[in-house]
Amino acid sequence: MRFDRVIRNAMVATASDTFAADIGIQGGRIVQIGLDLPPGAEEYDAAGRFVTPGGVDAHCHLDQPMEPPLRMADDFDTGTRAAACGGTTTVIAFAAQRKGESLRAAVHDYHRRAEGRAHIDHAFHLIVSDPTEAVLAQELPALIGEGYTSFKIYMTYDDLKLDDGQILDVLDVARRHDAMAMIHAENADCIEWLTRRLEAGGRTAPRFHAHARPMLVEREATHRAIALSELVDVPILIVHVSGREAVEQIRWARSHGLNVFAETCPQYLLLTADDLGIDDSYQGARCVCSPPPRNRENQEVIWQGLADGLFTVFSSDHAPFKYDAPEGKKPGGEEVPFRHIPNGIPGIETRLPLLFSYGVLDGRLTINRFVELTSTNPAKAYGLHPRKGTIAVGADADLVVWDATPRTIRNVDLHHAVDYTPYEGVNVKAWPALTLSRGIVVWDGKNFHPQGGRGQFLRRGRPSLLPARPIKETP
Ligand code: URP
Ligand code: ZN
Ligand code: ZN
Numbered sequence: 001m002r003f004d005r006v007i008r009n010a011m012v013a014t015a016s017d018t019f020a021a022d023i024g025i026q027g028g029r030i031v032q033i034g035l036d037l038p039p040g041a042e043e044y045d046a047a048g049r050f051v052t053p054g055g056v057d058a059h060c061h062l063d064q065p066m067e068p069p070l071r072m073a074d075d076f077d078t079g080t081r082a083a084a085c086g087g088t089t090t091v092i093a094f095a096a097q098r099k100g101e102s103l104r105a106a107v108h109d110y111h112r113r114a115e116g117r118a119h120i121d122h123a124f125h126l127i128v129s130d131p132t133e134a135v136l137a138q139e140l141p142a143l144i145g146e147g148y149t150s151f152k153i154y155m156t157y158d159d160l161k162l163d164d165g166q167i168l169d170v171l172d173v174a175r176r177h178d179a180m181a182m183i184h185a186e187n188a189d190c191i192e193w194l195t196r197r198l199e200a201g202g203r204t205a206p207r208f209h210a211h212a213r214p215m216l217v218e219r220e221a222t223h224r225a226i227a228l229s230e231l232v233d234v235p236i237l238i239v240h241v242s243g244r245e246a247v248e249q250i251r252w253a254r255s256h257g258l259n260v261f262a263e264t265c266p267q268y269l270l271l272t273a274d275d276l277g278i279d280d281s282y283q284g285a286r287c288v289c290s291p292p293p294r295n296r297e298n299q300e301v302i303w304q305g306l307a308d309g310l311f312t313v314f315s316s317d318h319a320p321f322k323y324d325a326p327e328g329k330k331p332g333g334e335e336v337p338f339r340h341i342p343n344g345i346p347g348i349e350t351r352l353p354l355l356f357s358y359g360v361l362d363g364r365l366t367i368n369r370f371v372e373l374t375s376t377n378p379a380k381a382y383g384l385h386p387r388k389g390t391i392a393v394g395a396d397a398d399l400v401v402w403d404a405t406p407r408t409i410r411n412v413d414l415h416h417a418v419d420y421t422p423y424e425g426v427n428v429k430a431w432p433a434l435t436l437s438r439g440i441v442v443w444d445g446k447n448f449h450p451q452g453g454r455g456q457f458l459r460r461g462r463p464s465l466l467p468a469r470p471i472k473e474t475p
Contacts, residue, residue: 005043009047010022025040025436030397031393033393052371053398062080073416079093080122082414088435093110094126106126119437120451123457128152136169140177150381164228168231187218198212205282206277206285222246226260237261286329286345288341289319306373318348356370383462399435415448
């Protein structure tokens with residue numbers, strides 16, 4: 001067999017094993033793994049470096065429609081460019097339904113936004129914000145059947161949130177049709193009440209965003225989401241978990257045999273509420289995201305959960321808004337009260353190098369757990385495994401070769417379209433030396449190799465993390 005490409009002398013790391021091998025690639029797939037493979041048309045000597053499956057970033061927001069003047073900085077071109085340069089080869093972004101709009105219209109619009117632009121493979125979660133009879137009975141089941149096998153439910157944000165009855169209805173669709181339900185767990189009424197009190201006291205600087213969303217607000221909603229999922233008897237995945245109080249709820253659920261999966265993100269390991277400001281400076285708007293980063297003690301709780309299996313997936317929650325821009329963190333060009341600062345921070349390119357450095361190379365995580373959290377489990381949670389998320393014969397040749405040369409993160413070196421990174425000046429111990437997307441070089445350690453439009457839309461299957469069990473009827 002003549003390979004298109006051979007990655008030679010790799011230290012292959014999957015979620016379960018670490019071993020030395022060559023990897024033979026043909027037609028965009030891995031076709032052989034073994035020692036002393038015959039030559040390929042292209043050869044790459046990994047020289048004993050770790051080679052991991054390409055990252056699957058299962059939580060990122062790209063070109064999501066916003067109310068003017070707001071606009072996301074990254075679309076499917078710049079967002080997938082940055083992803084590839086940081087070792088991610090699959091992204092799952094959000095097709096968000098607006099209230100009054102059909103889900104199908106949101107999906108149609110989102111395909112139009114992605115069409116011809118993505119450099120790597122991609123899929124869409126749905127965001128269900130208006131669960132009408134038609135959505136529950138027809139649109140959502142039909143879209144799940146067509147490969148949109150996951151959706152996000154919001155418990156906060158006026159334009160997206162569902163009440164408890166609506167959440168039960170939507171979870172019931174997930175149960176009947178085998179979809180993964182992701183939940184943004186923060187109590188909207190508590191946030192609104194706290195925000196009004198802060199505003200009445202003139203406390204509107206960015207740092208008060210964290211005061212309006214204390215952990216209690218996340219803990220209560222996490223508890224409620226778990227109870228609602230227990231009532232419906234369906235697994236859920238709690239996204240962007242920020243600290244101890246939500247983690248305790250998830251541990252409790254697991255100890256009671258409930259299928260509650262959990263996601264966390266780099267900001268809860270590396271940022272604290274102080275990054276939103278220790279005085280009333282507007283600079284902290286850069287790190288306004290929800291839930292907000294907590295403190296060092298909570299960072300340790302998140303590290304513990306990553307190491308001991310509490311967390312299922314590690315995503316970026318890349319939500320890109322420029323800092324110094326009227327369509328970004330300064331809406332209309334103004335420094336606005338925290339209520340009006342768009343929520344979200346960039347992180348699609350830095351996700352893997354940060355976890356590889358502070359997790360694997362600092363001894364907190366095994367390389368196998370790193371792969372599980374960043375690639376294998378997201379692929380399993382969202383119906384992409386085993387095509388994505390592993391290094392195996394038959395899988396797509398989405399691969400990352402790691403270079404353990406220290407460097408300092410600088411926004412000028414990143415490939416997103418955002419004018420800052422929250423990780424400016426942070427030292428990392430490794431960065432991808434090579435990223436392959438279905439066998440094609442998209443990043444060579446120095447240069448991005450554009451592949452606009454080559455990235456394929458992925459129609460997804462049943463999430464394999466869902467337990468195989470017969471469906472019971474609701475009472
Ligand atoms: O602040 C955040 N996380 N913004 C992105 C939207 C979301 O809720 O994930
Ligand atoms: Zn969210
Ligand atoms: Zn998000």
